[in-house]
Amino acid sequence: MADQEDTNTWGSTSWTRLSSLRQQSPLIQCITNLVSMDIMANTLLAAGASPAMVHSILEIPEFTPHTQAVVINVGTLTPDWLPAMKAAAAVANQLGKPWVLDPAAVGASGFRLKACLELIELKPTVVRGNGSEIIALSMASLGSTKGADSLHESSDAVEAAKSLAKSSGSIVAISGSVDFVTDGQRVIGAHNGVPMLQKITATGCAVTALIAAFVATDQTHAFEATASALSVFGLAGEIGMGLAKGPASLRMHLIDSLHGLDQETVLQRVKITSFS
Amino acid sequence: MADQEDTNTWGSTSWTRLSSLRQQSPLIQCITNLVSMDIMANTLLAAGASPAMVHSILEIPEFTPHTQAVVINVGTLTPDWLPAMKAAAAVANQLGKPWVLDPAAVGASGFRLKACLELIELKPTVVRGNGSEIIALSMASLGSTKGADSLHESSDAVEAAKSLAKSSGSIVAISGSVDFVTDGQRVIGAHNGVPMLQKITATGCAVTALIAAFVATDQTHAFEATASALSVFGLAGEIGMGLAKGPASLRMHLIDSLHGLDQETVLQRVKITSFS
């Protein structure tokens, strides 16, 4: 499946997006779960973006218009946070800004699933989750009542992702041993990354925020920007893994590596392949 | 007091518990304070468990039944969080799952003390705190109005812990230069650990969560599981301290070491002694 020409093109695309991000330093509003705030903000800063954790509904009308993208993550959702999430998504839509949804643990409860379906109605530019989250969301979007279990590999979820992308109009990304990105027609596999990233809390949340920052630099190519963000984050993880002794040092080296990534490394090591 | 045979047995017990944890990867629901979320989740992941920070009362009835244990920590308690804590404890009891209470800074206010006493009524499997927290809670449980000061050594608190264990039916653990665990009759001292752990925020919260994960693997021996969790965490701290230059690098090396702990190290270095 891997195609050398493809990979070189994707390396170049990824580097262009990362360079733009560093030059533009887009302001990314994050309405995210309580566990992820530190690593999400530090990931955005290391990549060159400006994070803003602003979640009061009173501030959305004034603040959100100044941002370049919005991230919404339901990881520790309570009912009092939901109106601000919807309001920020609505402002983003109204002003033509990208916004990215992370349906973290969407299968945890009916409350959370309903909230995610309401957010999907607000047409996120990108949705990123793991395989079981995307399957649960896709099935619920289609009105299926069949339960989703949590053991799905990301490759099993590709069909669900394509369905969700078609019904929602969003780019859909699935994290796993290989990450997949689809717009409903095209599917790519992003191969960078290391298994130990799963032993660090909120790395999925962090990469969702990175996707928002990448898309902010080229909203008209959200599919390519999403794939690039996943690859760049995974590549930083690979470089970090070469220095790490365990998950906590991997976390440190990952962020350091993301900050220091150079053109040659990105061109040589980004590995994205067509998949359909 | 130290007994070589004892120590060898405890090393074996600790290794068995850690191995089971790695194999079973229990899902641990954490309703915890805002400061501790990152280190708690990362400690659980490094040990082999699956953390879930879910604190909305709307999700308790559906989500808590899927967990293997619940941790409740009142470190940044506000009234809106308390109903979910009680609901999760009630579900755990109803379904025969273990749950662990961390009465963080219970002496800070009457509000917090009352909340902890209400939680104690819901029969936690284990209660873990520092000496002054356990003394304050034990005295309040017994209806004493005598104030507790915050300078108690953990050894001074052993009698208070025994009283609390008897009145509540919980295993009670006291963190300090030596950790103590009692079921009201037996008392053991867990000697692993280093003083600099106190210079890292929320290490106490993290070890409470680790206790929940250990107990989840063998609920019928909660006393042994609690002692094992304290020792394994302390041992990871000792190994981390050998590489650390200060509290922040200790935090990193502690988590890396917890992830990498092997049988030989646990068997040789866990130090738990009988104390009564």
Add this chain to the structure above:
Amino acid sequence: MADQEDTNTWGSTSWTRLSSLRQQSPLIQCITNLVSMDIMANTLLAAGASPAMVHSILEIPEFTPHTQAVVINVGTLTPDWLPAMKAAAAVANQLGKPWVLDPAAVGASGFRLKACLELIELKPTVVRGNGSEIIALSMASLGSTKGADSLHESSDAVEAAKSLAKSSGSIVAISGSVDFVTDGQRVIGAHNGVPMLQKITATGCAVTALIAAFVATDQTHAFEATASALSVFGLAGEIGMGLAKGPASLRMHLIDSLHGLDQETVLQRVKITSFS
């Protein structure tokens, strides 16, 4: 402008304050944003203080009197947090304890600006922000309706800081490539620090908390304590930078270095100069 004699005096002042902090271990209550809690608590611990993240209004009347200083940071402000902030500031005032305000992102919304102005009315001992925050706050305090943009260098903000200090009675500190501190008459520049600190989330919040801890050790010289805290934190950053490979390792080495700072290093390397 730099004056060698000055610098030596300031080195001695900074060391005296840090030594006192380590000896007294003041209890610092932090009502702070959700992103900053981990690094703020760990910074305070590394410096020798005792952090307490207590934000329930129910606990203020009982708990705040036991603290040596209060920090209030509006970085993730929602309306439900504001009453506790005001209550804690009021208790601090009533009991003659210092309290420090961090008007994080005060320009984000009218809601946040209004909240900060209400807090300023409660007479913080010190206010610390970046240049644009201090300008926005100073102009709003003076009733100006002219907008503040976010690109001001800290040096541009000195006049705004002097105005704010005069009108509020607070010491005002501005973080930037050089930090400035003023009481409305005197102005000093604190030169320690490295640019990469801006690539780590919540370092500004952390230094605000450190100011509170320093001021807690000598409330009658809040101006000197504020300058000392900024220098000591910046110096720890400089030492950390010598070991760092990027922002995540800088964060670790910064906190380790703060914990390990010795007299000789402080005396030789603290660089504070008069500026008016």
